[in-house]
Amino acid sequence: MAEKLGGTTERASRPSGWRRDCLSGGFMSELIESHADLASLSKEERLARMRHSAAHVLAEAMVELMPGAELGIGPPIDTGFYYDFRLPRPLTNEDLAWLEERMRQSIAGHHPFQMASITKAEAAEHWKDQPFKLDLLSELDEGNVTQCTHAHFTDLCRGGHVNDTGDIPQSFKLMSIAGAYWRGSEKNPQLQRVYGALFETAEDLAAYEEHLEEARRRDHRRIGRELELFELVDEIGPGHVVWLPAGATIRRELSRWIEDLEIEQGYLHVHTPNVAKRELYVRSGHWDHYQDAMYPIMERDGEEYVLRPMNCPSHIMVYEAAQHSYRELPIRIAELGDMHRWEKSGELTGMSRVRIMTLNDAHIFCADTDQVALEVENVLRLMEHVYGVLGLKNYSYRLSLGDPDDHEKYVDNPPMWAKGEDLLRRVLTRVGLPFTEAKGEAAFYGPKIDVQFETAAGKDETLVTVQVDFHLPNQFGLEYIGEDGARHQPIIVHRGVISTLERMVALLIEEYEGNFPLWLAPTQAVVIPIADRHVAYAEEVAAELRARRLRVTVDSRNERMQAKIRDHQLKKIPYMLVVGDREAEANAAALRVRGGENLGAIPVADILARLVTERDTRALVP
RNA sequence: GCCCGGGUGGCGCAAUUGGCAGCGCAACCGAUUUGUAAUCGGUAGGUUAGGGGUUCGAGUCCCCUCCCGGGCUCCA
Structure with a gap:
């Protein structure tokens, strides 16, 4: 809340920047907020108010949990809100669960948010035990400042709330505890930040959690290990990448x-x-x-x-x-x-x-x-x-x-x-x-x-x-x-x-979820002989593909065909060439595409042409 | 670097108040000869990240170090 209140500030005229910069949140549209018709606001503005209000409710709960809590700032962010505190002890996950439950009670209580205008001197007296609020206050111009009260909790704040706590949806969740420097500077004390996710509906919150899950599935560290692309080993040192053969192929x-x-x-x-x-x-x-x-x-x-x-x-x-x-x-x-x-x-x-x-x-x-x-x-x-x-x-x-x-x-x-x-x-x-x-x-x-x-x-x-x-x-x-x-x-x-x-391959792993286009795929095709007697033919097929510089292996393990298909599907191999009696007879292979599609028996020459074209055009999809 | 949370066979996980370190997958060996996402049986694999402490006894409790993760800071 470094801005002047009620006046015209640079930031007030720059709605795109306020979210990041806003200290205790807020819109500059009115000094003392009157009843807001939430339905008439844009979804973005409505969500921002809900999220910022939720931060107030979090602070209310925190002060109840730890009366000595010193308050930092609590702005809305793209996925919810956070609030920074200096606390007498580290927060635990149990605290988080308690705080969340306490917040739900406050929301159910429908406590109105009431803004009040007080003089800067009054504010300095009121906030004398809150060093971070005093720090914020010190940057405000002379004149009146505002603070916001709901239930028994008051925060120095320039505004931007919903009408009462009941307007805050229950579709929120306290996500994590993190360290954060006061005002984002290493030179300042480090506070404990509580992150919360908040969306307007339970469906939106669920979609966000699904999105996080999807991100975990795509994580290049996970896929890099599963597909044996690279390694980071203690013996060599943190941040020193070892490119395994498959990863080194992509790199090359x-x-x-x-x-x-x-x-x-x-x-x-x-x-x-x-x-x-x-x-x-x-x-x-x-x-x-x-x-x-x-x-x-x-x-x-x-x-x-x-x-x-x-x-x-x-x-x-x-x-x-x-x-x-x-x-x-x-x-x-x-x-x-x-x-x-x-x-x-x-x-x-x-x-x-x-x-x-x-x-x-x-x-x-x-x-x-x-x-x-x-x-x-x-x-x-x-x-x-x-x-x-x-x-x-x-x-x-x-x-x-x-x-x-x-x-x-x-x-x-x-x-x-x-x-x-x-x-x-x-x-x-x-x-x-x-x-x-x-x-x-x-x-x-x-x-x-x-x-x-x-x-x-x-x-x-x-x-x-x-x-x-x-x-x-x-x-x-x-x-x-x-x-x-x-x-x-x-x-x-x-x-x-x-x-x-390093960064590009990390990005590509996540972009493709490990399903590299043919030209980048470490192993481009695997030939799968159905029974031992087909191994020799499989080797012939593989040799033909290798002659055109395709990266091909033959899976001659003593396993059932189904098991081999499963293994290579999990390794995200672009093509599988299944060969049995029929294919050996016809100089063909049954072509299975990474997506799972079985194209049936195709002459090897045609498969070769298809793969070479796909590789040389750097096609993204087969 | 700072705050918080973690570290158990290659990978994913389990182990009651401190009481015999286990499971699945992978690996290896054998049987099976298979037609589009897991055949069956067996074997081996560990100084529980490393070091120190408490204890009759430590994966479990305490301290230090290293590494990983979520943030913050930084990014030529």
Whole structure:
């Protein structure tokens, strides 16, 4: 509740942003809420009021459970609400059950929510034992503030409630207990956050829980283990991915594909070392900003080395290896190289957040902003192509801007920022891609376009970025010889498309639920002999497919055909070729598609043609 | 890194107030020779994450470390 009350604030006119920023919730439409006709509100607004009101009810229950509870904030969120508390002891699951039951009673009690306006001085007196409320109060302008009372519970709050607790649906559930820093800053005390899910109907709540269940089914960590794609083993270290043969096959196919696409687009692939002198990153500025997130220094014979956290400086060295004319630009340097970043232990997650990762990265050295615009446009088109082939849909573009007031985080050079931001905005508009803008999300040296993906679990992740960089060329004194014969400074475009192979494969596992399209599937087909006497023929069929570089195995285990089919179905193998007497006679195989469909006996030559076409066109479905 | 919750054969799980570490699947061996989602029988597999403590006795209680999960923070 950092806003002025009752007045016109910046946030009040920005409904899309209020949800995140709102401290104790609220709409600015009225100072003292009168009776609201909930049915006339939009569903979104009605839900927000229900959720925020539920947070009040949670706080009411908490104060009853622990009279010493200190109140933080309790806003609505996309799936419900949360409330932050500082408590004398850690919450338990039993507490959660008790709180939920107590909330249901309060809802059944139909207690009206009543707003009252009091002076700031009165509020300061009233909330003198609540340090977090006092902190909120300290940011409010002089004048009156509001607080909200229902039953015997009062909260400092700017509003946004339903009329009485009875308007809150019983279709809610307290989900989890989490730690959260006050005001989202590590420097502040950590509070205990209770998350609740709340929807208007029991059906909606059930659908949400089903959605969570679905996310668990798709979880790449689960599927990665079941399909033996990758492993994270203690002995090798957290965040250090071991790609098993099946996973490494997917990785290899993706790598070959993106490198071929880049070669078609005029990129030059290089290979640079995994280790470089610390001094290189001091010069680039990365050391200053990211040393805590780098592997520790290796020191020997008075020299200091680090594992490279990124390869911009290395590619700059490639550029500097020769003098360049304007005629050569743009020069596109690309590399699928390993990056090493000491992510905090709590940030590691499966393959989507790791410490050693292979990054699909490139640096495009441009002569001027016209060239930059053209190159960024080409990158965006390449992205659209790549994500289209992969069948990805749940992503969006974000223009990430700097923050002119934050000299700690960003290079201080306002004209440079304005130029870059304007340029990226223009290109996005020209290509016709919808995008949002976000202040304070840029790289330290320049603005960027981020591609944001929603994971199966519903979390927002940055897949790749495109950045315009005037800063590093300056740090390294890069130049090219212009048409006028004089020296000029190039501009660098940093870009990724596939992201890290780790994150992309994690994403694809969840997207496909392990059912990889044929071209990526580690094992593309299994030949299943019905009885021992068919094994030799099965091997012949497999050899024919392998001759066209299809990845095929023969299941000659001493098992019944049904058991083999079941096993390979669970392994999500795209095709099964069942061979018995009839098929051996006809040089055919009975083709079973992953979905379960049995196409019956088909000549091997036809099967071969079908699979090769499906693979070579990178078809998403058989 | 911080808060909370976890860690039992390869995987999924069980084990009463502290009292003989078990089950299913997978693996291996044998029998069976099978027509579109699990044939039958047998065998082997464990310092209960690691270390320390309490106890006659610890998977179980206490302490430390490591790792995993949910959040927070961060993400060049």
